[in-house]
Amino acid sequence: MGVRGIEIKKKTTMENQLHIPTVAELMAKGESPEILFWVGCAGSFDERAQRITRDICKILAHVGLRYAILGTEENCTGDPAKRAGNEFLFQMQAMMNIEILNGYEIKKIVTACPHCFNTLKNEYPSLGGNYEVIHHTQLIQSLIDEGKLRPDDGHIFKGKKITYHDPCYLGRANDVYDAPREILESLDVQLTELKRCRSNGLCCGAGGAQMFKEPEKGNKDVNIERIEDVIESNAEIVAAACPFCMTMLRDGVKVKEKEQEIQVLDIAEITARANGL
Amino acid sequence: MVSQFIFLGILTIALVLFGRNAKKIYNNIKLGKPTNRTDRKSERLKQMLLVAFGQKKMFKRPFPAILHALVYVGFCIINIEMLEIVIDGLFGTHRAFAFLGSFYSFLIYSFEWLALGVLLSCAVFLIRRNLGHIYRFQGRELTKWPKTDANLILIAEILLMSAFLTMNAADYKLQQIGAEHYIQAGAFPVSQYLTALLTDTQASLIFVERFCWWFHIIGVLAFLNYLPLSKHLHIMLAFPNTYFSNLEPKGKFKNIDSVTAEVKAMLDPSLPPPSGEVARFGVKDVQDLTWKNLLDAYTCTECGRCTAACPANITGKLLSPRKIMMDTRDRLEEVGNNRDKAGNIQDDGKSLIDNYITREEIWACTSCNACVEQCPVNIDPLQIIMGLRQYAVMEESQAPASINAMFSNMENNGAPWKYAQADRANWANPE
Structure with missing residues (x-):
C-alpha cells in the first residue's frame, strides 16, 4: 500500500520537529494562543485517534497558527455522560472545564471530535462558557480558502475514489455538511456520496454513549449496516471526521474483511498527506 | 324545512362533540411542563409555512410526497365546497354560490379533478400500505388498531370523494333534463363520465343526488369526530406543531x-x-x-x-x-x-x-x-x-x-x- 508507506516515512521526520505547546506554557512566556486545540479523550488516548491529533498539530504548525492544547488540564466535556442521562456528571465536567477555559481567557476553540464540538458550542454557553467553537474540518476549509494550505502537485489522493461519512454530531446536529466535502473536492479526488448521506446520513452506531456499552439485542451491528453503504459506493477511501466513527468504520471494514480494498482516513490525515506534512 | 332542522341538529351535535374532544386533548397537552416556544415569531412562522404548509420534509421521498400533496391540496380546497354545503343545508338553497357564474364553474371544475386526485391517491396508498411490503408500514407497534385506523381513514376518504362525484353526476344529469331547483351551474369534467351509470328517471336521480349529498356531509362530520380518536389529527396539529418547533441546533440538549x-x-x-x-x-x-x-x-x-x-x-x-x-x-x-x-x-x-x-x-x-x-x-x-x-x-x-x-x-x-x-x-x- 503506497499510501501507508509514505505515511510512515514522513512521520519519523516530522514528529521529531513537532513541539506541541500547552496553554500553561504559553502563559508562562506571557503569551496566549490564538486558538485552543481541544484534543478530546479519544484524540488523547485512542492510538488510532492520536495519529489524527498529531496531523492536526502538523497542520496548525505548518500554517503558523499560534495554537496550544490544555494538556493534562483538559477533562472530558461530559458529552457521553449527558447523552447517557447523567446530567449531574455532565454539568460537573462542564463547570470544571469552563473554570479552566475562562481562567485562560480562551476565545476560540478547534476540536477534532464532533461530540466535543457540539457540547462546547451548544451546551456550555448556558453554563457560563462562551467560545467560538469550530470543528477541524471547518478550520481546514478556511485555511484552504485563505490559500494557506496548498496540496502538493502530485499528491496521492488525486483522482482517487473517496467517499465521506457524515458524523451525526457534525451533520444533522449542527448542519456542517459542506466543509469536509469542499476539502475533498479541493484535492481533485473523485468524491462519491454514500446512499445515505448529508441529513439522511446513517449513524456509525457509536453516538449516545453507545461507544461505551454493548449494543442491545438485534440482528446486525449498526457499523456493519453502514460499512455496507461504503462497500456499495466502491470507494477506496472512506473519509471520517470523528474519532468514534473512525473506530466503528474500521471495525466494520475488518469484519467485512475489506482491509485491502477500503482505507478509513480522517479528513485531517488526508489534508496533512496531500500537503506533504 | 324539516330537512333544514335535521341538518342543523346534526351539525350542532357534530360540532359540540368535536369541541368536547378538542377540549379534552387541549387539557391533556396542558398536563406537560412549561417550555418556551413563543419567542422568534417570524422564524416560527417560516417553519410552519415551509414544513406544514409547504410540506418541505415530505419531499425527501418524492413519490408518496406527490400523492400526499394531492390529498392535502384536495382536502384544503374541497373545504370551500363544504362551506357551500353547510349554507345549502341551513338555508335550504341549492348550490348557493352558483351566482359566481363562470368562477363557480371554475371552482367545481377544479374540485372535480382534485376529488379524482384524492380518490386515486388514497387507492394507491391503500395498496402500498397493505400489499407493498414497505418497511415503515410494518413493525411491531403497528398492531391491529393502528393498522385498522390507517385503512379506515383511507377508505373514508375514498367514500367521501366517490359520494361527491356521484352527487355531481346526478346533479349534472338533472340539470340536463331541466329538473326543478337544479339550476344550470358548475362544470363536471370528471363526473360527466359517471352519468351513463345512473338511471334516467328524475325521481331516482333526485334520490341519488340527495343521498350522496347527505352521505357526504354526514360523512365529513363523522370524520371530524373520528379525528380525535385516530392518528389522523395531524391534519390540524401539524400547523401548531411546526410553529412550536425546536429552533436550536438538533445537537443542543437542554441543560437542566x-x-x-x-x-x-x-x-x-x-x-x-x-x-x-x-x-x-x-x-x-x-x-x-x-x-x-x-x-x-x-x-x-x-x-x-x-x-x-x-x-x-x-x-x-x-x-x-x-x-x-x-x-x-x-x-x-x-x-x-x-x-x-x-x-x-x-x-x-x-x-x-x-x-x-x-x-x-x-x-x-x-x-x-x-x-x-x-x-x-x-x-x-x-x-x-x-x-x-x-x-x-x-x-x-x-x-x-x-x-x-x-x-x-x-x-x-x-x-x-x-x-x-x-x-x-x-x-x-x-x-
Whole structure:
C-alpha cells in the first residue's frame, strides 16, 4: 500500500520537529494562543485517534497558527455522560472545564471530535462558557480558502475514489455538511456520496454513549449496516471526521474483511498527506 | 324545512362533540411542563409555512410526497365546497354560490379533478400500505388498531370523494333534463363520465343526488369526530406543531436548571444549597414531559419515516421512535381519562417507563437525530428518550453496568475510559 508507506516515512521526520505547546506554557512566556486545540479523550488516548491529533498539530504548525492544547488540564466535556442521562456528571465536567477555559481567557476553540464540538458550542454557553467553537474540518476549509494550505502537485489522493461519512454530531446536529466535502473536492479526488448521506446520513452506531456499552439485542451491528453503504459506493477511501466513527468504520471494514480494498482516513490525515506534512 | 332542522341538529351535535374532544386533548397537552416556544415569531412562522404548509420534509421521498400533496391540496380546497354545503343545508338553497357564474364553474371544475386526485391517491396508498411490503408500514407497534385506523381513514376518504362525484353526476344529469331547483351551474369534467351509470328517471336521480349529498356531509362530520380518536389529527396539529418547533441546533440538549443549582452548590461550598421542593429529574411519566412533547404525540400520524431511518431499528433492535410517540400518546390518554373519571390526577401505579416503554428500547438509542430529521411535522422522539434515560440514571441509578463504569471513569480520571489523567498528553511527547 503506497499510501501507508509514505505515511510512515514522513512521520519519523516530522514528529521529531513537532513541539506541541500547552496553554500553561504559553502563559508562562506571557503569551496566549490564538486558538485552543481541544484534543478530546479519544484524540488523547485512542492510538488510532492520536495519529489524527498529531496531523492536526502538523497542520496548525505548518500554517503558523499560534495554537496550544490544555494538556493534562483538559477533562472530558461530559458529552457521553449527558447523552447517557447523567446530567449531574455532565454539568460537573462542564463547570470544571469552563473554570479552566475562562481562567485562560480562551476565545476560540478547534476540536477534532464532533461530540466535543457540539457540547462546547451548544451546551456550555448556558453554563457560563462562551467560545467560538469550530470543528477541524471547518478550520481546514478556511485555511484552504485563505490559500494557506496548498496540496502538493502530485499528491496521492488525486483522482482517487473517496467517499465521506457524515458524523451525526457534525451533520444533522449542527448542519456542517459542506466543509469536509469542499476539502475533498479541493484535492481533485473523485468524491462519491454514500446512499445515505448529508441529513439522511446513517449513524456509525457509536453516538449516545453507545461507544461505551454493548449494543442491545438485534440482528446486525449498526457499523456493519453502514460499512455496507461504503462497500456499495466502491470507494477506496472512506473519509471520517470523528474519532468514534473512525473506530466503528474500521471495525466494520475488518469484519467485512475489506482491509485491502477500503482505507478509513480522517479528513485531517488526508489534508496533512496531500500537503506533504 | 324539516330537512333544514335535521341538518342543523346534526351539525350542532357534530360540532359540540368535536369541541368536547378538542377540549379534552387541549387539557391533556396542558398536563406537560412549561417550555418556551413563543419567542422568534417570524422564524416560527417560516417553519410552519415551509414544513406544514409547504410540506418541505415530505419531499425527501418524492413519490408518496406527490400523492400526499394531492390529498392535502384536495382536502384544503374541497373545504370551500363544504362551506357551500353547510349554507345549502341551513338555508335550504341549492348550490348557493352558483351566482359566481363562470368562477363557480371554475371552482367545481377544479374540485372535480382534485376529488379524482384524492380518490386515486388514497387507492394507491391503500395498496402500498397493505400489499407493498414497505418497511415503515410494518413493525411491531403497528398492531391491529393502528393498522385498522390507517385503512379506515383511507377508505373514508375514498367514500367521501366517490359520494361527491356521484352527487355531481346526478346533479349534472338533472340539470340536463331541466329538473326543478337544479339550476344550470358548475362544470363536471370528471363526473360527466359517471352519468351513463345512473338511471334516467328524475325521481331516482333526485334520490341519488340527495343521498350522496347527505352521505357526504354526514360523512365529513363523522370524520371530524373520528379525528380525535385516530392518528389522523395531524391534519390540524401539524400547523401548531411546526410553529412550536425546536429552533436550536438538533445537537443542543437542554441543560437542566435544577441540576445547575445543585452542581454549583457542590462545587462552591460558600453558596447556599438550593432550597425548595426538589423536582423529579428526568421523565418517569407523561406529566414529566413538556407540553410540546405531548403535542408531538398527538400530532404523530404514525407514518414511520422516523423508524425507517433509526439505526437501532433497522438493525433489529426493539427501539422504534414511532412507538415512543404512540406510547406517549396512549399513556397520556390513559392519565387523562383517569383524571376525568376521578376529578384529579390519580396514581394508577403505572408509568410511561416500564409499563409502556422498556429500558431495552431507551438504551438502544444512538442519539443520532435521524428520527427528528425525518419527521415531516418536526416531532422530536429523542427528547423523550433522553428524558427517560435521565430518570433511569439520576432517580434510580439504573444504567447498564458498562455505562456506570464509564461514569466512574469520568468522575475519577476525567475521561470515559480507564486512563490516568496524568497520561492525557503523552501523545504529544513521543520518546
